[in-house]
Amino acid sequence: MATSSSAAAAAVRKPAGLATLAPQRVRALKVLIWVLALLPFVRLLYLGATGQYGANPLEFVTRSTGTWTLVMLCLTLAITPLRRLTGWNWLIRMRRMLGLFAFFYGLQHFLLWIGVDRGFDVAYMIKDVYKRPFITVGFTAFMLMVPLALTSTNGMVRRLGGKRWQALHRLVYAIAVLAILHYWWHKAGKNDFGEVSIYAAVVFVLLGMRLWWRLRKPAAGTRQPAA
Numbered sequence: 001m002a003t004s005s006s007a008a009a010a011a012v013r014k015p016a017g018l019a020t021l022a023p024q025r026v027r028a029l030k031v032l033i034w035v036l037a038l039l040p041f042v043r044l045l046y047l048g049a050t051g052q053y054g055a056n057p058l059e060f061v062t063r064s065t066g067t068w069t070l071v072m073l074c075l076t077l078a079i080t081p082l083r084r085l086t087g088w089n090w091l092i093r094m095r096r097m098l099g100l101f102a103f104f105y106g107l108q109h110f111l112l113w114i115g116v117d118r119g120f121d122v123a124y125m126i127k128d129v130y131k132r133p134f135i136t137v138g139f140t141a142f143m144l145m146v147p148l149a150l151t152s153t154n155g156m157v158r159r160l161g162g163k164r165w166q167a168l169h170r171l172v173y174a175i176a177v178l179a180i181l182h183y184w185w186h187k188a189g190k191n192d193f194g195e196v197s198i199y200a201a202v203v204f205v206l207l208g209m210r211l212w213w214r215l216r217k218p219a220a221g222t223r224q225p226a227a
């Protein structure tokens with residue numbers, strides 16, 4: 001009986017090769033993801049150099065950088081659920097890079113607004129933030145991204161301490177929600193909610209999974225009474 005139980009346990013055990021990767025493979029995978037994450041930026045440069053931005057270049061580039069910010073945020077949020085569901089602990093090594101790419105595209109999106117769209121007119125920008133809700137939440141989301149990017153190094157983790165660093169980086173949940181609201185309100189003027197609804201559903205599922213696991217923790221830790 002013990003032998004058959006051991007065999008059954010071995011049959012359902014996750015393959016070790018999937019749960020762990022050799023350091024050189026992790027590095028190779030990080031390089032691949034870095035290249036793939038940079039491709040949208042390279043594409044924008046190519047389209048700009050060849051005059052393919054269309055009739056409204058500012059709108060095209062602003063929309064593209066905003067979309068890729070949201071994509072990178074979703075990928076960053078997906079790392080923890082994927083790791084828990086698959087047991088692939090090496091996925092955590094990709095999270096920081098994806099988060100920094102979210103900031104990279106968010107920074108471009110922000111600079112296009114303050115520099116090209118508003119011409120660094122501070123009074124105009126303040127008026128925008130105050131009077132236009134979708135600008136307000138977008139501005140807030142980017143401001144919250146700044147401290148996360150600045151504290152993304154191992155040195156900052158040690159300086160802040162693990163618990164404080166983790167508490168700070170939970171701001172990514174608020175950032176994702178604000179990014180969805182920013183996109184939603186922007187699309188509301190055109191009554192076009194198709195694409196933003198997909199992103200909203202993805203964020204809802206990813207945050208919902210975290211909430212579900214958190215709520216289940218006390219129950220899982222409660223001792224069952226003896227039979």
